[in-house]
Amino acid sequence: MISRRIFAAGLASAALLRSAVPRAGEPNSAAVATIQDFYAVLLEAMKGGAKLGFAGRKAKLAPTISKAFDLGLMTRLIVGPQWQNLAPDDQKQLVDAFSAFSIATYASRFDDFSGEHFEVDQATTAVANGDVIVHSKLVKSEGEPVALDYLMREEGSVWQVIDVYLSGTVSELATRRSEFSSVLRRSGVAALLDLLQRKVTELSS
Numbered sequence: 001m002i003s004r005r006i007f008a009a010g011l012a013s014a015a016l017l018r019s020a021v022p023r024a025g026e027p028n029s030a031a032v033a034t035i036q037d038f039y040a041v042l043l044e045a046m047k048g049g050a051k052l053g054f055a056g057r058k059a060k061l062a063p064t065i066s067k068a069f070d071l072g073l074m075t076r077l078i079v080g081p082q083w084q085n086l087a088p089d090d091q092k093q094l095v096d097a098f099s100a101f102s103i104a105t106y107a108s109r110f111d112d113f114s115g116e117h118f119e120v121d122q123a124t125t126a127v128a129n130g131d132v133i134v135h136s137k138l139v140k141s142e143g144e145p146v147a148l149d150y151l152m153r154e155e156g157s158v159w160q161v162i163d164v165y166l167s168g169t170v171s172e173l174a175t176r177r178s179e180f181s182s183v184l185r186r187s188g189v190a191a192l193l194d195l196l197q198r199k200v201t202e203l204s205s
Helices: 015-019 029-068 071-085 088-109 172-187 189-204
Strands: 025-027 117-120 123-126 132-139 145-155 158-166
Touching: 029 088, 029 117, 029 132, 029 145, 029 158, 029 189, 071 088, 071 158, 071 172, 088 189, 158 172, 172 189
Parallel strands: none
Antiparallel strands: 025 123, 117 132, 123 132, 132 145, 145 158
16 A cells, blocks of 8 residues: 555645646657656555565665656756755755655655556647646556646656646645755755755655
8 A cells, every 4th residue: 555645735836837838638658658667667666565665665766766757957946046056066965865855755655555556648738848747647446546747858858757746736846845945045955955864764764
């Protein structure tokens, strides 16, 4: 069964999606394939469950999450305008810390398997700035679907996730930005790095 921590409620839609102008659904096989490949490994980690343990699930998921998600861009978007004022070493440390937190979050949320499966819509939604939204569902064992939409951007012919939306409205990026950017403003880089590390530790327990 999926962890009780799955997709805690957050702010309703990030600026990226609010500013996007949806266009008619059309196939984007490369973007869809990114999500399908990610789900295939995620399902393996879920089926490994307790046998793999948190560390094993994290090790299994790390390569595919790093490939499917643009964690560097997501970190910059979460930090916001403060990013350009940070030293390069601080930027790198934040990307590394946010990446570790993101991987740990999936390893914790998807910790068991009880017959769930993922469905990915072949028709994507294009948006005005060239990004696309890939629509999918997590279908629970009793048949209840949970909508999971991925905002994706192409960089050098590779499509990567830059935000995740639960039920089409709750932006994970906006949720993280609300929490993390305020820590950075108030207390600086060291405090945010410490918060991210503590969250990883909590997720592992």
